[in-house]
Amino acid sequence: MSNPINIAIDAMGGENSPYKVIKGIEIHSSNTNNINYNIYGDQKIIEPLLKKSNIKSKIYNITHTENYIKDTDSPLTAAKKGKNSSMWLAVESLKNQESDAIVSAGNTGALFVIAKLNLKMIERIEKPALSALWPNKIGMNVVLDLGANIECNEKNLVDFSLMGSALHKSLFENEMSKVALLNIGSEELKGNNIIKNTYQILNEKKNSLFEFKGYIEGNKIMDGDVNVIVTDGFTGNVALKTAEGTANFITSELKKTMNSSLLGKLSAILNIKNLKKFKNKLDPRLYNGAILLGLDKPVIKSHGSTDEIGFANSLKVSEKIIKGKLIEKIKKNII
Amino acid sequence: MSNPINIAIDAMGGENSPYKVIKGIEIHSSNTNNINYNIYGDQKIIEPLLKKSNIKSKIYNITHTENYIKDTDSPLTAAKKGKNSSMWLAVESLKNQESDAIVSAGNTGALFVIAKLNLKMIERIEKPALSALWPNKIGMNVVLDLGANIECNEKNLVDFSLMGSALHKSLFENEMSKVALLNIGSEELKGNNIIKNTYQILNEKKNSLFEFKGYIEGNKIMDGDVNVIVTDGFTGNVALKTAEGTANFITSELKKTMNSSLLGKLSAILNIKNLKKFKNKLDPRLYNGAILLGLDKPVIKSHGSTDEIGFANSLKVSEKIIKGKLIEKIKKNII
Structure with missing residues (x-):
């Protein structure tokens, strides 16, 4: 049997936590095996929930803290005050090699700042990108960036293509990743200079991760002709x-x-x-989980308002990412 | 009785024209009065259709031409070869004060280039904006720019706010126009510098056309809290x-x-x-018609693929714009 996977879990973030988090672990653990859950949060509340559940005690550890980051905290306040918080400790366990990925339903801005403070960027990646799943007629798209970077240059967009494809390949290993750049026309002439230059680079440079399919317009995102859609964080956030x-x-x-x-x-x-x-088919819980790509460990943000089924899905995503060797794929392909 | 309104009509553009165009005039003319239709196109095809219709012969003129611009023509080709085309002649009738507005279901790029070649910009407006209607829970939004300008500065976005509100007021005279800037967060800190500066300008400068409501996110566009949504042409096109x-x-x-x-x-x-x-309720024909704002005459583009009901709706839009004194409203409020 191979080594178990360790998932770090911030149990205290988001609506109805830690109840939904523990329930989510119960659902996820009943459908898989060889996973350890490193749970961070208030032991007094978490332990009774775990005891009442069907989760076997040998597959989890609790690290106790009463401190947690509120949804109303600004990312900087959170980073300053948060060194003993459940979120900080969960992220730190990745730095200390105790966990392979982190899942949190807590404060998004705080999670990204704390992740950036504790984890290293993958070498030669300049900007992290926020990525998520988006349904199309025949399956799922990976779309990025969804808001981490308002402005992006050619190198960033090329990096996003590689990172998005690596994510797509980890989640859907039997599918071919097909990348397109989000633009306002499908002709080569449309768009700003950054997009046009990125088109040239992607068109000329072959790689093992994906096929480049050119431009895509907003009304074609759900057609299923491509499955990795690349754009800057402003446009991506507005589109999503x-x-x-x-x-x-x-x-x-x-x-x-x-x-x-x-x-x-x-x-x-x-x-x-x-x-x-x-x-x-349209249940948003199926697509729950935004992934911050570019750090050298997987950081997964579950929606704050999702329930236990949504949280279980983000655990599944994190499992697939680790098993699919997402970070190694990115490292191997980055220019 | 006041002077009749003259609408110039390019009868030859779009799918199933001139049939749908003449049918559209029939529908529109049966619900209104005191409108003249200046129709440009192939008399041999148009006249029999008009004769078979219920349209009274005194409310239309035909200007014959066999020349028309194809959907496959590039805007520049169209502008060069198109001086005797139905589209060019229709636009020219605005320049010659023979018509008050133009409606065409033909080639979008060609219409805009021909309009810019023949018509003047409103003084102090630097860039024209493409605007359209977008349903919300309680009524309609005006959204602009939808693709005329990929990059916009603060002055452009302020102009778009004024032009969009003037359009909104012309179409829905009893409603208060409420402007918001499309952004990736509702907090003042989000967005790029151009958006933040525009926010400051709109927040400080009061005007008679609209109330400024700050930022709006993509998921709130259809809530109905605001009804004029301003953005650059890249973001607007992707969102639409x-x-x-x-x-x-x-x-x-x-x-x-x-x-x-x-x-x-x-x-x-x-x-x-x-x-x-x-x-x-979701029938796109109800929202048919994009309006090019910033020229000193109204230029209305009906979708190429719409039918006679959609075309009739774009005639209604042009009538409302003329009666609502859109251009005067813009001129009076421009900074």
Whole structure:
């Protein structure tokens, strides 16, 4: 049997924690094996939850701290006051080689600052990128950067292509990674100089991780023709949030319409199985977890508002990333 | 009775033209009065369609030309070869004071180049902006720039706020225009320097056209708290197209689910009235028409692929813009 994987878990961040975190571990651990969970947080609250769960005591360690970072703390306040916090200690366990990845549902800004303070960047990567999964018609896209860097140069975008493809390959090992640059037209002439130069570099330089597919427009993101979409953090953040807002708008309008008459209500009940299937496909918990790429250990941010199923999914993502040797893939391919 | 409004119409652009154009005029003219339509295109094809329609002959003029700009022409080719084209002649009628606005469903790039060659910019406006309607929970947003300018400075974004509000006020005269800058966070600290500086300018300078509401994130565009959303052409184009792609993705997934079982099909039929209501609310034909703002006459681009109902809606938009004195409003408020 190979060495177990160690996942560091900040148990105290996000809504309804540590309850959902422990429940998430229970779900994840029942579907896998050879994983250790290094749990950081308030032992008085965590231990009773663990005892009540089906999690075997030999697969977790608790490191006790009463200190944790609040969602309202600014990243800098968090970094200053947070050396004994559950988040800091969890990240530190990566630095000390005790854990292979960290998952937290806590304060995003604080997690990234604390990760950058404790962990090293991968050599020759200049900027870390925030990456996440985004559904398309036939599977999943990896999209980055989603907000870590407002402005990016050619080298950053090339790095993002490599890091995003390495992530894609770790998560979906049987698929070919196909990279496209997000732009406002599919013709070569469109876009700013940075995008055009990046196009040239990616078009000329072959690599083992991905196939370069040129530009992609916003309305094609979900078509499934490509699966790694690269952009700067400003555009990526606006695109992701706009998609989120559109999905919410449509589903709430649909709900309103379906319930606006007795006949509508009746047929919605008849159709409830199909509607559920539809809802499941779009369930945001399936895509839960943003990954900060560029550091030499995997840092995974679970949504603060997700539940135990969402948290379990981010644990699955972290497991795949470690088993898929994400960091090694990036290191091997970086220019 | 006041003087009639003259709308110049390029009858030859877009799918299924001039059929849909003439049908669109028929729909529009039956719901309004005191409008003249100056129609440019091939008389041999247009005249029989007009004769068969309910459009009274005294409310239109045809200017014959066999020359028209193809969708595949590059804007420059179009500008060079196009002096006798239906699009060029239609735009020229604005320059000659024969028409008050132009509507075309033809080649977008060509329309903008030909408009810029023939018409003057409004004094002190440096860049034209492409603007369109975007539904929100309680009404409509005006969003700009959607792709005319990849990079924008503070002055451009302030101009877009004024032009977008003037457009909003012309279209929805009883509503208060509320402007927000599209950004990746609602806190004052986020975003690049240009956005932060624009925030300061808009926050300090009061005006009669709109209320400034600060920043807005992509997921809030459809909430209805603001109704004029300002951004550069790169971000705006990506956001608009991403929303379009997301809407298509969700409705096609929904359709697939609803039809995946006999029960689903049955209840979808039962529910067809409600589903239709839903579809109508999201009908893109309602929001048809992009408006190029900044020129001293209104230039309206109808989608190439829309039908007669969509084309009629873009005629309605042009009528509202003229009656609402859009250009005067912009001139009066520009800094």
